[in-house]
Each structure stands twice: as structure tokens, then as C-alpha cells.
Amino acid sequence: MDERNDNFEFDFMPMGQAIKKARESRGMTREQLAVIVDRNPRHIQSIENEGKYPSIELFIQLITMFGVSVDEYIFPEKEVKKSSVRRRLDAELDKLNDKELSIVEATVSGLCKAKEPEE
Template identity: 55%
Template sequence: MSNEKYDFKALGQAIKAARMKREMTREQLGEILDLAPRYIMSIENNGQHPSFQVFYELATYFHISVDQFFFPESTPEKSSVQRRVESLLDEMDDTELIILEATAKGIKEAKERRAAAGK
């Protein structure tokens, strides 16, 4: 077993990106998880190693898949972005999902047309 310490910076940046996507301040997150905003800042910016409990709470709160950080050589089933999108989808009603489905189909069709034109 190696004595190497895990470099938490990439995961800290993922936490920061997820927090900012929700337009949440460190103060707001700190209140929710009972953490000091400066501690959150150290995790996000400096890669400070949180306790396992804090790590768990942050990863589950933001639906961050940690596999991509711990096992970068293997492709995770779903990325953190996919998990965050799924979380947003869970909050939508059927009318909103129909609109989103049509948008996704439009993006896919445009991508296919660009690929066909490029051949």
C-alpha cells in the first residue's frame, strides 16, 4: 500500500462547479451542511482533504460521481454532469419533460445533420 495522499483538487473543483451551477454561495452551503464557508473554500480551491463524512455529504448533495476521480482509467457509467441533469429531471413535471425531450431531439438531429454535411 502506498503512502501517497490523494490529490483532492479535481474533486474540489467539481464541488465548486456544482455549487455555482446551483447559484449557491459558500455561506448557503455551509448553513445547509453545517460547515464553515472558509472550510468549503479550502476544499474547493486548495484541495483540502475533508473528513469522510463531509466528503460523503458534499458528493451526495451535489450528485457527484466519484468514480471518475478515483478510477480515471475506467469510464464511469454516468458522469457527474449526467447525475446532476438527472437530479434536475426528477424535479420536473411531464409538461416540462416533453419540452426538454423535444429540445434534446432537436439538438440530436442538428448534430446528425452537421455530421452528414461534413462527410
């Protein structure tokens, strides 16, 4: 019983954009990344901006390096426990001391309060 799905198409563009956003949030240029992964900067650009599929080796290297969660892109209808943005934010929060965390907490509280509808 051979039930291949030869019409399968996957839009890599959102995942490429997530990789780009993660790279930029670390302050890393495309050229710096290209040196690390031993690829041409144009190849990195085509993955990030044009939705080009990377090799599986490069894909794993990129998502591991930047902590990009692929579930939200591969299974968009499934509830994701932690998005890539939340995972990156968690990693950044781990670098802060208690005083700095209290400032972040107050900022988040203020944002949540601003979102609440006025009575």
C-alpha cells in the same frame, strides 16, 4: 508482507470543482453551505478551489448532499455509468412534467442533429 504505497498522491482539485459546480447548480452560496455543514466558508472555498482534502465525514456529507459521483475521479480510467453531471440532470428532469420534458427532448434532438457532420 508490507507493501505500502507511501508515495500515493491524489489530486482532489477535480472533485472539489465538481462539488462546487453541484453547489452552484442548486443556487447555494458557499456561505449557506458552510452554515449547513458547520464549517467556515473559507474551508469550503479551499476544498472547492484549492484541492484541500476534507475530513471523511465532510466528504461523505458533501457528495451525498449534492449527488456527486466519485467513481469518475477515483477511477478515471474506468468507464463510469453515470457522471455527476448526468446524475444532476436526471434529478432536475424528474421535476418536470411531460410538456416540459418534450421541450427538453426537442432541444436535445436539435443539439444532436447540429453535432452530426453534414453530408
